[in-house]
Amino acid sequence: xxxxxxxxxxxxxxxxxxxxxxxxxxxxxxxxxxxxxxxxxxxxxxxxxxxxxxxxxxxxxxxxxxxxxxxxxxxxxxxxxxxxxxxxxxxxxxxxxxxxxxxxxxxxxxxxxxxxxxxxxxxxxxxxxxxxxxxxxxxxxxxxxxxxxxxxxxxxxxxxxxxxxxxxxxxxxxxxxxxxx
Amino acid sequence: xxxxxxxxxxxxxxxxxxxxxxxxxxxxxxxxxxxxxxxxxxxxxxxxxxxxxxxxxxxxxxxxxxxxxxxxxxxxxxxxxxxxxxxxxxxxxxxxxxxxxxxxxxxxxxxxxxxxxx
Numbered sequence: 001x002x003x004x005x006x007x008x009x010x011x012x013x014x015x016x017x018x019x020x021x022x023x024x025x026x027x028x029x030x031x032x033x034x035x036x037x038x039x040x041x042x043x044x045x046x047x048x049x050x051x052x053x054x055x056x057x058x059x060x061x062x063x064x065x066x067x068x069x070x071x072x073x074x075x076x077x078x079x080x081x082x083x084x085x086x087x088x089x090x091x092x093x094x095x096x097x098x099x100x101x102x103x104x105x106x107x108x109x110x111x112x113x114x115x116x117x118x119x120x121x122x123x124x125x126x127x128x129x130x131x132x133x134x135x136x137x138x139x140x141x142x143x144x145x146x147x148x149x150x151x152x153x154x155x156x157x158x159x160x161x162x163x164x165x166x167x168x169x170x171x172x173x174x175x176x177x178x179x180x181x
Numbered sequence: 182x183x184x185x186x187x188x189x190x191x192x193x194x195x196x197x198x199x200x201x202x203x204x205x206x207x208x209x210x211x212x213x214x215x216x217x218x219x220x221x222x223x224x225x226x227x228x229x230x231x232x233x234x235x236x237x238x239x240x241x242x243x244x245x246x247x248x249x250x251x252x253x254x255x256x257x258x259x260x261x262x263x264x265x266x267x268x269x270x271x272x273x274x275x276x277x278x279x280x281x282x283x284x285x286x287x288x289x290x291x292x293x294x295x296x297x298x299x
Binding site: 001002003004007008010011014015018019021022026082083084155156 | 207210221
């Protein structure tokens, strides 16, 4: 620390190290900040229909079973916004067990960017994304779960999923066994 | 003006001053990190946390980097110059002879702080 440049170098490196410790402490303590979100999901109806996979008017494309859900969501996620929250990624998934193993499909999502948008009130919404089994029909699929998950995206730190509500339901069949209606 | 040049041109300080610099810098930087967390969390803004920290580091630079006079209060006490004794095997004539060119100063106490770089 004898001359100006030595002091500049030493103090700057200490300041950068302290900044690094500060950032690590902020990102480690963020998941433990208190929050009490309220959440409720209600499933009204599940309808299944058949449709073509690529182009509805192209008769050479395969037909598959598509399920359409009608659901309500009531949630107040504003308490999940702390100083380190950039946005909340909320999404609804349907997961079920089939002959392929465990399947999980995201059927609806929304990015909540602030406390004003954090009060979700959805009435009779449909799924944004198509719900179709990998094997084109829902044969062999017994029970399914509808789950609301919130993923708080921080400015500093790690993203993680926080499961809110989960409702079991069953997907009705539109195609009888053998591929016939 | 002379104060400014003595603070920045090479900016040397003595050892007690360096110890003080080290303690002050540690205290100020860690303190500004704690203050940054308090300010940012209370105002619910992460950006304010880092602005406060940068302001604290800037304050530390102002306090620590220039060679303020209070860092130079304990100058190093060198031993007195040894005089030559006749009969010794040293060569005192090289140091103190009147024929020696006096423009080149080599003894520490003859050279000021800011000329030491030459």
